[in-house]
Amino acid sequence: MARRRIIAGNWKMNKTPSEAVELCKTLKDLVKNDAVDVVYCVPAIDIVPVAETIKGTNVELGAENFYIEDKGAFTGEISAPMLKDAGVKYIIIGHSERRDIFGENDILINAKVKKAFEAGLSPILCCGESLALRKAGTFKEWIKRQITWDLDGVTADQVKKLVIAYEPIWAIGTGETATADQAEEVCKLIRDLIAEMYDSATAEEVRIQYGGSMNAGNAAELLSKPNIDGGLIGGASLKEDFGKIVNA
Numbered sequence: 001m002a003r004r005r006i007i008a009g010n011w012k013m014n015k016t017p018s019e020a021v022e023l024c025k026t027l028k029d030l031v032k033n034d035a036v037d038v039v040y041c042v043p044a045i046d047i048v049p050v051a052e053t054i055k056g057t058n059v060e061l062g063a064e065n066f067y068i069e070d071k072g073a074f075t076g077e078i079s080a081p082m083l084k085d086a087g088v089k090y091i092i093i094g095h096s097e098r099r100d101i102f103g104e105n106d107i108l109i110n111a112k113v114k115k116a117f118e119a120g121l122s123p124i125l126c127c128g129e130s131l132a133l134r135k136a137g138t139f140k141e142w143i144k145r146q147i148t149w150d151l152d153g154v155t156a157d158q159v160k161k162l163v164i165a166y167e168p169i170w171a172i173g174t175g176e177t178a179t180a181d182q183a184e185e186v187c188k189l190i191r192d193l194i195a196e197m198y199d200s201a202t203a204e205e206v207r208i209q210y211g212g213s214m215n216a217g218n219a220a221e222l223l224s225k226p227n228i229d230g231g232l233i234g235g236a237s238l239k240e241d242f243g244k245i246v247n248a
Protein backbone atom coordinates (compact mmCIF):
# COMPACT_ATOMS: atom_id res chain seq x y z
CA MET A 1 0.00 0.00 0.00
CA ALA A 2 1.41 3.36 -0.99
CA ARG A 3 1.49 5.73 1.94
CA ARG A 4 0.42 9.31 1.28
CA ARG A 5 3.15 11.86 1.90
CA ILE A 6 2.54 14.31 4.75
CA ILE A 7 4.39 17.61 5.03
CA ALA A 8 3.56 19.45 8.25
CA GLY A 9 4.78 22.85 9.38
CA ASN A 10 5.41 23.36 13.09
CA TRP A 11 5.16 27.11 13.51
CA LYS A 12 6.15 26.89 17.21
CA MET A 13 5.67 30.23 19.07
CA ASN A 14 5.78 32.34 15.92
CA LYS A 15 3.22 34.53 14.11
CA THR A 16 0.60 36.77 15.65
CA PRO A 17 -2.93 36.14 14.36
CA SER A 18 -2.62 38.80 11.65
CA GLU A 19 0.85 37.56 10.64
CA ALA A 20 -0.52 34.01 10.52
CA VAL A 21 -3.23 35.05 8.07
CA GLU A 22 -0.61 36.81 5.93
CA LEU A 23 1.60 33.70 5.89
CA CYS A 24 -1.33 31.51 4.79
CA LYS A 25 -2.02 33.93 1.93
CA THR A 26 1.67 34.01 0.91
CA LEU A 27 1.90 30.21 0.87
CA LYS A 28 -1.53 29.48 -0.66
CA ASP A 29 -0.45 28.87 -4.27
CA LEU A 30 3.02 27.59 -3.35
CA VAL A 31 1.72 24.62 -1.33
CA LYS A 32 -0.84 23.39 -3.86
CA ASN A 33 -0.29 19.67 -4.36
CA ASP A 34 -3.15 17.21 -4.26
CA ALA A 35 -0.82 14.23 -3.89
CA VAL A 36 0.46 15.39 -0.50
CA ASP A 37 -1.19 16.07 2.87
CA VAL A 38 -0.16 19.62 3.78
CA VAL A 39 -0.63 20.65 7.42
CA TYR A 40 -0.02 23.88 9.34
CA CYS A 41 0.43 23.23 13.08
CA VAL A 42 -0.09 26.69 14.54
CA PRO A 43 -0.10 28.41 17.95
CA ALA A 44 -3.43 28.17 19.80
CA ILE A 45 -4.32 31.81 19.24
CA ASP A 46 -3.86 31.43 15.47
CA ILE A 47 -6.14 28.39 15.11
CA VAL A 48 -9.40 30.25 14.47
CA PRO A 49 -8.08 32.82 11.97
CA VAL A 50 -5.98 30.20 10.16
CA ALA A 51 -8.99 27.82 9.95
CA GLU A 52 -10.95 30.63 8.28
CA THR A 53 -8.11 31.55 5.90
CA ILE A 54 -7.35 28.00 4.66
CA LYS A 55 -11.02 27.16 3.98
CA GLY A 56 -11.36 25.79 0.45
CA THR A 57 -7.61 25.14 0.06
CA ASN A 58 -5.72 21.84 0.27
CA VAL A 59 -4.18 22.77 3.63
CA GLU A 60 -5.26 21.02 6.84
CA LEU A 61 -5.07 22.43 10.33
CA GLY A 62 -2.89 21.17 13.16
CA ALA A 63 -2.25 22.29 16.73
CA GLU A 64 0.89 22.23 18.84
CA ASN A 65 -0.40 21.31 22.29
CA PHE A 66 -3.41 20.51 24.49
CA TYR A 67 -4.22 19.18 27.94
CA ILE A 68 -5.63 15.69 28.56
CA GLU A 69 -8.86 16.69 30.35
CA ASP A 70 -11.95 17.65 28.33
CA LYS A 71 -12.85 20.72 30.42
CA GLY A 72 -12.68 22.16 33.92
CA ALA A 73 -10.41 24.08 36.25
CA PHE A 74 -7.18 23.99 34.25
CA THR A 75 -6.37 27.67 33.86
CA GLY A 76 -4.52 28.45 30.68
CA GLU A 77 -5.08 25.11 28.97
CA ILE A 78 -7.09 24.05 25.94
CA SER A 79 -8.64 20.61 25.41
CA ALA A 80 -8.73 18.13 22.54
CA PRO A 81 -12.51 18.59 22.00
CA MET A 82 -11.95 22.36 21.77
CA LEU A 83 -9.33 21.81 19.06
CA LYS A 84 -11.58 19.39 17.21
CA ASP A 85 -14.50 21.83 17.28
CA ALA A 86 -12.25 24.57 15.86
CA GLY A 87 -11.43 22.42 12.84
CA VAL A 88 -8.10 20.97 13.95
CA LYS A 89 -7.21 17.58 12.46
CA TYR A 90 -3.60 16.93 13.55
CA ILE A 91 -1.95 17.47 16.92
CA ILE A 92 1.78 17.42 17.66
CA ILE A 93 2.54 15.34 20.77
CA GLY A 94 5.89 14.66 22.44
CA HIS A 95 7.92 17.34 20.67
CA SER A 96 11.39 17.57 22.22
CA GLU A 97 10.73 21.19 23.20
CA ARG A 98 7.70 20.10 25.26
CA ARG A 99 9.68 17.22 26.73
CA ASP A 100 12.76 19.28 27.58
CA ILE A 101 11.47 22.79 28.35
CA PHE A 102 8.05 21.89 29.82
CA GLY A 103 9.00 18.60 31.46
CA GLU A 104 6.50 16.40 29.64
CA ASN A 105 7.25 12.74 30.29
CA ASP A 106 6.22 9.57 28.47
CA ILE A 107 3.31 8.91 30.87
CA LEU A 108 1.72 12.25 29.95
CA ILE A 109 2.62 11.82 26.29
CA ASN A 110 0.96 8.39 26.25
CA ALA A 111 -2.18 9.87 27.86
CA LYS A 112 -2.19 12.64 25.25
CA VAL A 113 -1.95 10.15 22.37
CA LYS A 114 -4.94 8.22 23.72
CA LYS A 115 -6.98 11.37 24.42
CA ALA A 116 -6.24 12.74 20.94
CA PHE A 117 -7.60 9.58 19.32
CA GLU A 118 -10.63 9.63 21.62
CA ALA A 119 -11.37 13.20 20.47
CA GLY A 120 -10.93 12.32 16.79
CA LEU A 121 -7.58 14.06 16.29
CA SER A 122 -4.61 12.47 14.51
CA PRO A 123 -1.45 12.64 16.62
CA ILE A 124 1.93 13.49 15.15
CA LEU A 125 3.99 11.70 17.79
CA CYS A 126 7.57 12.98 18.00
CA CYS A 127 10.58 10.99 19.16
CA GLY A 128 14.30 11.56 18.89
CA GLU A 129 17.64 11.39 20.63
CA SER A 130 20.00 14.01 22.02
CA LEU A 131 23.49 14.50 20.65
CA ALA A 132 24.91 12.75 23.74
CA LEU A 133 22.84 9.62 23.06
CA ARG A 134 23.76 9.69 19.38
CA LYS A 135 27.47 9.90 20.29
CA ALA A 136 27.14 7.20 22.96
CA GLY A 137 25.59 4.88 20.35
CA THR A 138 22.55 4.15 22.51
CA PHE A 139 20.08 6.16 20.44
CA LYS A 140 18.29 3.15 18.94
CA GLU A 141 17.35 1.78 22.37
CA TRP A 142 16.20 5.28 23.36
CA ILE A 143 13.91 5.63 20.35
CA LYS A 144 12.47 2.15 20.90
CA ARG A 145 11.77 2.95 24.54
CA GLN A 146 10.06 6.25 23.69
CA ILE A 147 7.78 4.61 21.11
CA THR A 148 7.00 1.62 23.32
CA TRP A 149 6.02 3.81 26.27
CA ASP A 150 4.17 6.44 24.22
CA LEU A 151 2.02 3.82 22.45
CA ASP A 152 1.18 1.75 25.53
CA GLY A 153 -2.48 0.71 25.22
CA VAL A 154 -2.87 2.28 21.75
CA THR A 155 -4.62 -0.10 19.31
CA ALA A 156 -3.41 -1.23 15.89
CA ASP A 157 -6.33 0.55 14.21
CA GLN A 158 -5.28 3.79 15.92
CA VAL A 159 -1.61 3.32 14.97
CA LYS A 160 -2.67 3.01 11.34
CA LYS A 161 -3.89 6.61 11.58
CA LEU A 162 -0.87 7.81 13.53
CA VAL A 163 2.02 9.89 12.20
CA ILE A 164 5.38 9.39 13.91
CA ALA A 165 8.01 12.11 13.49
CA TYR A 166 11.62 11.09 13.98
CA GLU A 167 13.35 14.28 15.09
CA PRO A 168 16.94 13.97 16.28
CA ILE A 169 17.26 16.80 18.80
CA TRP A 170 20.73 17.69 17.54
CA ALA A 171 19.21 18.53 14.16
CA ILE A 172 16.29 20.68 15.35
CA GLY A 173 16.79 24.36 14.62
CA THR A 174 20.54 23.86 14.36
CA GLY A 175 20.90 23.84 10.58
CA GLU A 176 22.51 20.42 10.97
CA THR A 177 20.42 17.78 9.19
CA ALA A 178 20.69 14.04 9.70
CA THR A 179 21.95 12.57 6.46
CA ALA A 180 19.28 10.85 4.39
CA ASP A 181 20.84 7.50 5.33
CA GLN A 182 20.89 8.32 9.06
CA ALA A 183 17.25 9.42 8.91
CA GLU A 184 16.20 6.38 6.90
CA GLU A 185 17.98 4.03 9.31
CA VAL A 186 15.92 5.27 12.28
CA CYS A 187 12.64 5.57 10.34
CA LYS A 188 13.07 1.93 9.26
CA LEU A 189 13.86 0.94 12.84
CA ILE A 190 10.61 2.60 13.95
CA ARG A 191 8.61 0.79 11.26
CA ASP A 192 10.20 -2.55 12.23
CA LEU A 193 9.34 -1.84 15.87
CA ILE A 194 5.69 -1.16 14.95
CA ALA A 195 5.65 -4.51 13.09
CA GLU A 196 6.98 -6.20 16.24
CA MET A 197 4.55 -4.40 18.57
CA TYR A 198 1.53 -4.81 16.28
CA ASP A 199 1.79 -6.52 12.88
CA SER A 200 3.21 -5.90 9.43
CA ALA A 201 -0.05 -4.44 8.03
CA THR A 202 0.00 -1.77 10.74
CA ALA A 203 3.68 -1.06 10.11
CA GLU A 204 2.97 -0.66 6.40
CA GLU A 205 0.29 1.95 7.08
CA VAL A 206 1.84 4.11 9.80
CA ARG A 207 3.35 7.26 8.33
CA ILE A 208 6.79 8.26 9.51
CA GLN A 209 8.22 11.74 9.04
CA TYR A 210 11.72 13.07 9.42
CA GLY A 211 12.15 16.42 11.15
CA GLY A 212 15.27 18.47 11.84
CA SER A 213 16.45 21.35 9.67
CA MET A 214 14.62 20.01 6.62
CA ASN A 215 14.69 22.68 3.92
CA ALA A 216 14.18 23.30 0.23
CA GLY A 217 17.70 22.04 -0.51
CA ASN A 218 17.68 18.71 1.34
CA ALA A 219 14.00 17.70 1.28
CA ALA A 220 14.00 15.77 -2.00
CA GLU A 221 16.82 13.46 -0.92
CA LEU A 222 15.33 12.79 2.52
CA LEU A 223 11.86 12.20 1.06
CA SER A 224 13.20 9.78 -1.55
CA LYS A 225 13.94 7.21 1.16
CA PRO A 226 11.50 4.28 1.36
CA ASN A 227 10.64 4.68 5.05
CA ILE A 228 10.41 8.48 5.14
CA ASP A 229 6.81 9.45 4.34
CA GLY A 230 7.07 13.15 4.96
CA GLY A 231 8.55 15.92 7.03
CA LEU A 232 7.85 17.93 10.16
CA ILE A 233 9.27 21.34 9.39
CA GLY A 234 10.10 24.09 11.87
CA GLY A 235 12.04 27.10 10.60
CA ALA A 236 11.42 26.54 6.89
CA SER A 237 7.63 26.31 7.42
CA LEU A 238 7.54 30.06 8.05
CA LYS A 239 8.95 30.94 4.63
CA GLU A 240 8.14 30.50 0.97
CA ASP A 241 10.60 27.58 1.05
CA PHE A 242 7.82 25.51 2.60
CA GLY A 243 6.18 25.34 -0.82
CA LYS A 244 9.38 23.87 -2.28
CA ILE A 245 9.40 21.17 0.41
CA VAL A 246 5.73 20.31 -0.28
CA ASN A 247 6.59 19.92 -3.96
CA ALA A 248 10.04 18.30 -3.51
Ligand code: PEP
Pocket: 010, 167, 171, 172, 173, 174, 175, 211, 212, 213, 214, 232, 233, 234, 235, 236
Ligand atom coordinates in the same frame (compact mmCIF):
# COMPACT_ATOMS: atom_id res chain seq x y z
C1 PEP B 1 10.79 20.98 14.70
O1 PEP B 1 10.95 21.67 15.69
O2 PEP B 1 9.84 20.19 14.65
C2 PEP B 1 11.76 21.13 13.60
C3 PEP B 1 11.92 20.14 12.79
O3 PEP B 1 12.44 22.31 13.53
P1 PEP B 1 13.49 22.77 12.39
O4 PEP B 1 12.92 22.36 11.06
O5 PEP B 1 13.59 24.24 12.54
O6 PEP B 1 14.77 22.03 12.69
